[in-house]
Amino acid sequence: MNKNVLILVGVAALAGLAYIFVAGEKGGMQTAEGPKIGIILGYTGPIESLTPDMAMGAELAIAEANNSGNFALGEVTSVRADSTCIDSAAATAAAERLVTSDKVNAIMGADCSGVTTAILENVAVPNGVMMVSPSATSPALSTVADNDLFFRTAPSDARQGEVVAEILKDKGYKTAAMTYTNNDYGKGLADSIKSNFEANGGTITISTAHEDGKGDYGAEVAALAQAGGEILIVAGYLDQGGKGIIQASLDADAFNMFYLPDGMIGDALPAAIGAGLNGSIGDVPGTDSPGAAKFAEMATAGGFTAGPFAPESYDGAALILLAMQAANSTDSEVFKSKVMDVANAPGEKIFPGDLGKALKLISEGKDVDYVGASAVELVGAGESAGNYAEIEIKGGKNVTVGYR
């Protein structure tokens, strides 16, 4: 009996330790005169396959500003930290380190909505450090008490819900089953899709959460299959439960059409699933603005791919630098007020690769309208208005069939 209890206690302890395990940190001390930007993203955890490209995107913008020689406040450095995407305590600790030990002037991050909220409330607001998240899309972040320190180059999921409902209506779907990843992002997006889809006259037969990080989603799919529907909306992550749900659905012949919101769009998914995914549809933040293509070229030259949220990460870092330049200060409380000015009209349009020019224009006292890689247009409390590319999977590839 005693040993069995011991094992139980051990198993419980293990679950805790597992989180510590995934919360390992990267980065190191750097010494420089100029401002320092913390890049906090989930290098481990559910979206660990996306974050390296995102970080490279942000670092590309910093390198570009440095190389132009037009940045007035010294050499910009960056330091990475791990948000883990899911563990708020670990993310808060990592952000705390960035602010107190690395003394960053601003934060590019975090990635997932839950940890972003935690860092904002526990670290950024108390310490007066500005944050620009490239990928936190929870609607709750639109109204959070942020002391004007929070911006995001990703749109709120409230907007994505409208887009999803529109696409489904245009394709003629009347009933849909839905499953979402059990966190702020999944819940927020699912609620938004459900209300918009039902407002358009559709029916959601079941809306149920799934946990990430499991190997087997047979039971989840069994429940979804019993509810039925013409299409399965999978508001999850392509590296995680989302992929497992799709694979299990196809294996059991439960669904053969899928709707894939932004967290599910990536080259890895069609490659892993194969022909079964052909014909499925989805959306991802994206734009036909020339900035996206320019950024993709720069990314290739820089040795990484312009994957999901990498353009937004580039834009996030660029906005921080432009705002610093405009305020001629590295103090978040000062340059936070300049973000909206540099991001929106009026002014000369700035695309990726033009950061040097933009910095120069600002120093000459002229207006800039940062468009960047993701057609940045900040609305409301400082979040992207939201441009979505409509995706259809054809021949094992994500093909963009239109923009909304």
Next chain:
Amino acid sequence: MTDILNAFVLLANFVLIPGLAYGSQLALGALGVTMVYSVLRFSNFAHGELMSFGAMFCVLITWGLQSAGISIAPLPTALLALPAAILLTIALALITDKLVFSYYRHQRSETVTYLIVSVGVMFFIGGLIRFIIGPDDRVFADGERFLLKARTFKDATGLSEGLAIKTSQGVTIMLAFMVVAALFWFLNRTKTGKSMRAYSDNEDLALLSGINPERVVMITWMITGALAALAGTLYGLDKSYKPFTYLSLLLPIFASAIVGGVGSPVGAIAGGYVIAFSELLVTFAYKKVISYLTFEQVVPEGLVQLLSTDYKIAVSFVILLIVLLIKPTGLFSGKTI
């Protein structure tokens, strides 16, 4: 009649076949845990990562074979890579024993010390795996994906419900059966197997009767390594290989071992199936089954689901609690082999 058949096929497709495959994977994992527990007397938390390690090498070797154009289609190439992966996993198990566990064995450390040490080993192997293959999802299943496709089944029988059996599920159940039979033959019929049981039953008496403890320990680790590599590969083949999932797989594996009775191989196998089937049965939505078996009028509005699938992991813990409260030694009164 057709309705009854439809209801049965529906359950078979979503509960019976997946449960058998998942249960077999859990059983193989739990067998490894139970072997270490009964012979070395500690709960080896590194077992999940050991499984992952074996599966990782199977993935790497499979890729090598695939690029060399070697295949055993329609069976997955991974089966060809499995023996080498098993050898490498055994090597890792023996090396960790030599470098880590043997020290504590000679110190005659307490169980709890072992437990913490094994957690350390778990983190080390986990890191090693990420270092070698990275954290990403790896797909290495090839060959014919299905033994029986849902569409084919529908066309052949004329039923409205389909039954799909994946090759990986068939392979899992077959291999698990063969390996378990071989293991029982080894433990009950061979001299080495008997000496292991003696050692596990009473260490001091076994030493007095001339059993070499180092040899028993070595063979235990070899069996554990082989079981781990096999379980890990089958799980990865059936689902997909991702280092992250093996950490969470540890929970149902330990639940299986404890429910069956720690230290009892029969218990580990029974526990594996108990956990797998209860997870599936409790979270299944029975609406369609009821609609097949009864009249239109009595079919309820809801999904008729006992528990939301979110609580799937809780199922194993509830069973665990019940077993610990009512029959702490587990279903098969464990402790010795």
